[in-house]
Amino acid sequence: MHDADLTSAVRPEADALLQQIADYTLAVDRITSTEAIETARLCLMDTLGCGLLALSYPACTRLLGPVVPGATMPGLGARVPGTKHELDPVQAAFNIGAMVRWLDFNDTWLAAEWGHPSDNLGAILAVADYLSRAASAEGRAPLTMWDVLIAMIQAHEIQGVLALENSFNRVGLDHVLLVRIASTAVATRLLGGTRRQIINALSNAFLDGGALRTYRHAPNTGSRKSWAAGDATSRAVRHALIAIKDEMGYPSALSAKVWGFQDVLFKGNALKTPPQGFGTYVMEHILFKIAFPAEFHAQTAVEAALELHPKVVGRLDEIERVVIETQESGKRIIDKTGRLDNPADRDHCIQYMVAVPLIKGALTADDYEDRVAADHRIDALRAKMQVLENADFTRNYLDPAKRSIGNAITIYFKDGTSTNRVAAEYPIGHRRRRTDGVPLLLAKFERNLRGRFHSTKADDILALCSDAAALHRTSVDKFMGLLSA
Numbered sequence: 001m002h003d004a005d006l007t008s009a010v011r012p013e014a015d016a017l018l019q020q021i022a023d024y025t026l027a028v029d030r031i032t033s034t035e036a037i038e039t040a041r042l043c044l045m046d047t048l049g050c051g052l053l054a055l056s057y058p059a060c061t062r063l064l065g066p067v068v069p070g071a072t073m074p075g076l077g078a079r080v081p082g083t084k085h086e087l088d089p090v091q092a093a094f095n096i097g098a099m100v101r102w103l104d105f106n107d108t109w110l111a112a113e114w115g116h117p118s119d120n121l122g123a124i125l126a127v128a129d130y131l132s133r134a135a136s137a138e139g140r141a142p143l144t145m146w147d148v149l150i151a152m153i154q155a156h157e158i159q160g161v162l163a164l165e166n167s168f169n170r171v172g173l174d175h176v177l178l179v180r181i182a183s184t185a186v187a188t189r190l191l192g193g194t195r196r197q198i199i200n201a202l203s204n205a206f207l208d209g210g211a212l213r214t215y216r217h218a219p220n221t222g223s224r225k226s227w228a229a230g231d232a233t234s235r236a237v238r239h240a241l242i243a244i245k246d247e248m249g250y251p252s253a254l255s256a257k258v259w260g261f262q263d264v265l266f267k268g269n270a271l272k273t274p275p276q277g278f279g280t281y282v283m284e285h286i287l288f289k290i291a292f293p294a295e296f297h298a299q300t301a302v303e304a305a306l307e308l309h310p311k312v313v314g315r316l317d318e319i320e321r322v323v324i325e326t327q328e329s330g331k332r333i334i335d336k337t338g339r340l341d342n343p344a345d346r347d348h349c350i351q352y353m354v355a356v357p358l359i360k361g362a363l364t365a366d367d368y369e370d371r372v373a374a375d376h377r378i379d380a381l382r383a384k385m386q387v388l389e390n391a392d393f394t395r396n397y398l399d400p401a402k403r404s405i406g407n408a409i410t411i412y413f414k415d416g417t418s419t420n421r422v423a424a425e426y427p428i429g430h431r432r433r434r435t436d437g438v439p440l441l442l443a444k445f446e447r448n449l450r451g452r453f454h455s456t457k458a459d460d461i462l463a464l465c466s467d468a469a470a471l472h473r474t475s476v477d478k479f480m481g482l483l484s485a
Helices: 003-008 016-026 034-054 089-101 116-137 145-165 175-190 196-205 225-245 263-264 296-316 328-334 350-360 377-380 390-400 431-450 455-466 469-472 477-484
Strands: 319-328 385-389 407-413 422-424
Touching: 003 407, 016 145, 016 175, 016 196, 034 089, 034 116, 034 145, 034 431, 034 455, 034 469, 089 116, 089 225, 089 455, 116 145, 116 477, 145 175, 145 407, 145 469, 145 477, 175 196, 175 225, 196 225, 225 296, 263 328, 296 319, 296 328, 296 407, 296 422, 319 328, 319 350, 328 350, 328 385, 328 390, 350 385, 455 469, 455 477
Parallel strands: 319 385
Antiparallel strands: 319 407, 407 422
């Protein structure tokens, strides 16, 4: 490296990736995939339903509301679904982002990096409601839910495409970095940002660096993993609001030698995007968590455990060992032994997520709570488990034409007998099982709605969300008003 590389004050052209994201974000008219639009509607319902369900958990609700008492915007602020909160869009994004991610029960994307693109809904709904309420108050046309669905598709695509070939977890960074990037782009566009302002906002979002994954891994696993996405979306809205005031950007935020994101945090490697660039691939292939709230690498393991439950429930004391075959990513992040101290630890432990359905024949969000974990049979069964990588599962997991999430379970008894090997590669929420999954997804949404709202209100929301054309033309402020407590 020459000294001139570090001393020149000539500002370069913006990094290519920043320009590529900005151009895609502004190309709203290019989003024409009917499959992506329909999947976004399903994703909207499922994500909101998961957030409403999370309101039953005090550990979540105590973090919601204004950042300090009284810092509210009655009549003008962004609403937080299922509550009475009306907040500035930065804090509303935190609230919505935290509640939709709290139970780890909404959509998932798995590639070199993983994550939950629906986390971006925190920023999208907060900004869209804030803008729409202001527009309606001033006699201007508000944004519609069509605008929200398009923004969701774009945020899913930005986060998911960056995850395809870039593994942030391997350098210790949490995937919510990608939530911040995606939310920054779409929030700046929704606020009316120009191409230059979107690039400036994105550069600042990358300069934030990334949160460490410490809170996702033993022995430090904790509840921050449930509000980390809310933190990322709120930061994104802050960057967007600053950018539209013409705050400057940093054109080589990624590529600057020594000081740029790639040199500092990505071991000098350039961030990659696949040749096809950005389109609608991610939303079309998104994975839904339908049957149970389990970290997605273990979804098919839970399905296998449920199938084995009737064969082993009467013979738990006779079990000698349980062999779980999984993908490399699953083994690396959710293979845990020893004591599990909290729900956040348990819902990211493949042994726990297999033990509970083997014993109970079910797995719900409540099964991660202390009162269930106190059942001595769970840890006794965990101690008999062996987790192995299956090379075929790993290969098919990374294959873009398959994106399977395979697991298999075989149970061996003390008398030398064993169960059959039960394997599953595509969980019920996979694109290949959409026909079977959608009715269950809609039932899940209705169940979560009725658990939070009285019957008439739930009926109205359900009817609107079930009518795609009506939903598309509904103003965001009207929609968010329906969801308010």
